[in-house]
Amino acid sequence: MFKKVLEYAGEYRKTTYAAIAAMLIGIVMNVLPFWFIYQLIRPLLMRESITAEYIIWRIIAIVVCVLMYAVFYVWGLSLSHRSAYNTLKNLRISLQDKLEKQPLGIIQEKGIGSIKKMFIDDIETIELMLAHALPEGIANLAIPVMVFAGMFLVDWKLGLLALCSLPLGLMAMTVMYRIGMKKMHNYYGAAQNMNNTIVEYINGMEVVKVFNRDGESYHRFEGDVKRYRDFTLAWYRACWLWMAIYKSIVPSVALFVLPIGAYLVIQGYSTLPDLALVLCMSFGIGAPLLKAVGFMPMIAQINYRIENLEQMMSTPPLQQSNKPFAGKNHSVRFKDVRFTYKDTEVLHGISLEVPEGSLTALIGESGSGKSTLAKLLVHFYDVTGGAVAIGGQDIRNMSLEALNHEISYVAQEQFLFNISLLENIRLGKLDATDEEVMAAAEKAQCGEFLARLENGIHTMAGDGGKQLSGGERQRISLARAILKNAPIIVLDEATAFMDPENEEKMNEAIAEVIRGKTVIVIAHRLHSIVNADQICVLNSGNLVAAGTHKELMKSCPEYQKLWRAAEDSEQWKVSTMKGEDAL
Known part of the structure; x- marks a missing residue:
């Protein structure tokens, strides 16, 4: 999935890995406070006596975790942005090299608008994915996986209940993703046509005015803008419902744990402390899990976006060699x-x-x-x-x-x-x-x-x-x-x-x-x-x-x-x- 990214990252692969590691540590620090909260709740549930010192140290630990989360997460974002911008630099240079090898006639046919969109707009959208979706998505996904594994070690029945909300959320996200991918081609095509039309409209303003063609030119301009709007709204309209469903269900890890887990405790199949621990852990991974699921479509789009850019330069390069001119004359x-x-x-x-x-x-x-x-x-x-x-x-x-x-x-x-x-x-x-x-x-x-x-x-x-x-x-x-x-x-x-x-x-x-x-x-x-x-x-x-x-x-x-x-x-x-x- 990340082959294209790593290919263009070059020497900054290590920076990408460091960014993921830093964010991973930061998210661990964000989840740990719920463990310390459990340590404060457990004695109350077991009716054990606790000292003020015990409480103070847990509160200090929570504060330290919050501060460490901020430090490591910001550091990870700094590293990810450095890697992202250098990856985009390498991508632009690679595309420039391919552009220079294209027949000049083909370049002229592509139009200023589409080439400008490719080198500026399209590549800038990839920056968000590289700087956020890739490192944050991986880090936010890794922590829930480890926490779910911990839940199963505590009580496999409660761990299984914690997983129940995921299939529902992932099904909604999958439907949304499939619908979005089907409409993505039309969206990008409409955006490219709109860019070309805008550039042509501005460059040809003098001719339009002189020959009183404002109406015709504006109708074309308006038509391409409306088509871009319609394709964009159609894309979002088809995805809105499924987006709302998965964003509501995915972070609700306790959706089945709390009611059914309480029943298991009453029936003696699970213990109250274990239920409290699993609930605390589920509250801790809700946000990372939602971020991870939200970033997954973007991560999948990274290769699509890069391949789409490469496709624009897929015309066979001009046939030439490295030989100098060696003709007998200039006929x-x-x-x-x-x-x-x-x-x-x-x-x-x-x-x-x-x-x-x-x-x-x-x-x-x-x-x-x-x-x-x-x-x-x-x-x-x-x-x-x-x-x-x-x-x-x-x-x-x-x-x-x-x-x-x-x-x-x-x-x-x-x-x-x-x-x-x-x-x-x-x-x-x-x-x-x-x-x-x-x-x-x-x-x-x-x-x-x-x-x-x-x-x-x-x-x-x-x-x-x-x-x-x-x-x-x-x-x-x-x-x-x-x-x-x-x-x-x-x-x-x-x-x-x-x-x-x-x-x-x-x-x-x-x-x-x-x-x-x-x-x-x-x-x-x-x-x-x-x-x-x-x-x-x-x-x-x-x-x-x-x-x-x-x-x-x-x-x-x-x-x-x-x-x-x-x-x-x-x-x-x-x-x-x-x-x-x-x-």
Whole structure:
């Protein structure tokens, strides 16, 4: 039952054992006063004379036991919390290690809400179990077991009566536990969905307000919150009755001892002192027994919670080795590449050669597989079939660090950390000097907007780079790529957020970046890639054709259709601009 806990406790196993031992001693000290109370009652029952000194010493013993209970129990809690937090530290580090080995695409699919819930909320709930349920549950269970054994030694008949209330209480607890476990999966699923919805609701607040979608967004938010509430209440509602029953019956050890035991004494089958001793012992173990029974479901949940966390990281890790990059050059080859996403194949045997130092553009309608193909190159996912190679070396036969050293990936939306823009750019090359960072920023056409900022390049980016516009964030990300100076560059709509005025400058910056590099461009604006060495047309996960602009205009109907759509779009823009000027 505790295999997972001990696995993550590591060197703090001994601290856990010490915590249990300290609490065990503390609970013994809490039960002993009832023995001394019996010693005060027995002479009265037997009509024996006692001295004041006899009474005083028993009272002193009771006070000492109470104080010792407080000392040892608090010490045990201190040890258990130290062990619990270090166990959670090891658990978080282990989950982080598994998270880092997951395909980046899978991580993005999980969502910020579920990952945040896993690393913070779910792990924090385990803390209560590790710090209290485990040590207190074991210690509180051990004492009643020993006391019941003592009752049987005193009088087996009375000991048997003392046990009679337990089966009834345990039956109620078992029913409650079974009902709770059946509903636990729905509860956790509802909690995860609610977390994801809350994060999405907050992040998308701007879009919601601009497009007057408050009602729809709020209904979804409200629906997930209500579902979480309903599952939680359903869980408790199903358990409340059984919880009340077992909490009432379990500590009532004297429930059968007192009436039936009195009858046995009257009939001469048991003695009055033995009955008094068993009653005192039963009063002493009521509280520990209730705590033990209350902690048992929580103890059982520890493994469930940890396994549930591990299950979230159960996706096979990214296939990679510890080998460095050993390719003959920086050409890229997609060999019969297939990729399945959520049981649906989205790339169907694509074979493609990208020569070193060439510019290859991937074009096609939305959903054609352009970005997916590029993400397979930067190893966001593992291919389902076929292989992706650089210079003849399969990317799965090198470490992710080695691959990242060879590729710069500039996506449509780049994340900026809430540090200075200077440090955000320096992420491309951590040992770069300030002068090198500034030079990269100038090449990426950042100078104009940096000059407007009060602190220039030392301005804080804000959470997620919110201090900058989309185009400005993209130029900062391009500056990272310039500073990194990788031999292979993947540009996923690098000018997506550019206005026409700045797009020309951005294209000049990109031309500077890609000079002499192996470049793969994902483009929607066909006019920007007419001079590409190779244009690859994708449609529904298939490579339809590949060639230069002139070749494709002669031989590829799919490209011709896309080109006509691009031409119409340009004409629409021109007409719109003329209309605006006329106004």
